[in-house]
Amino acid sequence: MKKVLIIIIVVLALGVIGYGIFYVATHDFKDSKRESESTNVELNQNDIEAPDKDSVKLVETKEIDGSFVQKYNIVMNGQERILEVQFLNRNNKNIKEQSLTGEFSGVTLYAYYEEYDKEATVYDASMIDRSFNENNFNFIKGSDGDSYLLIHTNIYDDGTGEEDKLYILNENLEFVSNDLVDYGTNSSVGMSIMSTYTSYTLEEEESPWYTDDFNACSSPSNCYINVKVEDNKIYYLVPVLDEVKEDIEEENTSEEETEEIKTYGELEERVYTVSDNKLEYEVVKRYKITSVSGLTE
Secondary structure (H helix, E strand, O other): OHHHHHHHHHHHHHHHHHHHHHHHHHHHHHHHHHHHHHHHHHHHHHHHHOOOOOEEEEEEEEEEOOEEEEEEEEEEOOEEEEEEEEEEEEEEOOOOEEEEEEEEOOEEEEEEEEEOOOOOOOOOHHHHHHHOOHHHEEEEEOOOOOEEEEEEOEEOOOOOOOEEEEEEEOOOOOEOOOOOOOOOOOOOOOEEEEEOOOEEEEHHHOOOOEOOOOOOOOOHHHOOEOEEEEOOEEEEEEEEEEEEEEEEEOOOOOOEEEEEEEEEEEEEEEEEEEEOOEEEEEEEEEEEEEEEEOOOO
């Protein structure tokens, strides 16, 4: 009888112990699992909420009847777009000159000119991809939190000068160009990175021009960089020329006509930011222009 009682007590004890172990193990497991699931949900939510990384990828370069088309895949603000650059080859065999220009939405992103003696250079896709590629693209963060695409051109000297530009595009690949003034003209959709068409001499021989981070200058002796991108801001040296009146008396007429001409003014150092698809700037410094060369009306 005692043995039976002892056995019953041992069985009951083992049952209680086993139930306790089972309960504790099950309780801890469920809490741990719940906490783990909660953590994973938070991480997954963060992954979902975080936008895809901004990126530019050259997908392909196709040759079509002697011309070429570059196709880029642009990811910006979580949106994916395709940007195509159309390259057109023009060969004037009479004067033995040819050019290759790459354009997007009406603006020239790439231009190469050459004169030849016997045979013109035969362009191919690899030559184009070496000359214009993902290195010509970058991103800047707007003060509205959105990313904007920067494209800097690659323009070779055609004998009269070269003029590289910086273009700013929104996520719909539309140009952001309000309040831009080009060198020697009234308006522009891009900033002149470096222009050899027009140059300015400043008072006290000041030289505020920037380092050539765009590799725009082919001749260091004539390298004046007007654009710098730093800390999601674009620094731009912009000429603001005075306008005065000059009386011109034409031959065989007694009437005097008045014509507007541009004279010296100031070179403004502006700091641009982007917000809501618009450019905003403040002037941080002004330099007095004492002479201008290459200016056209």
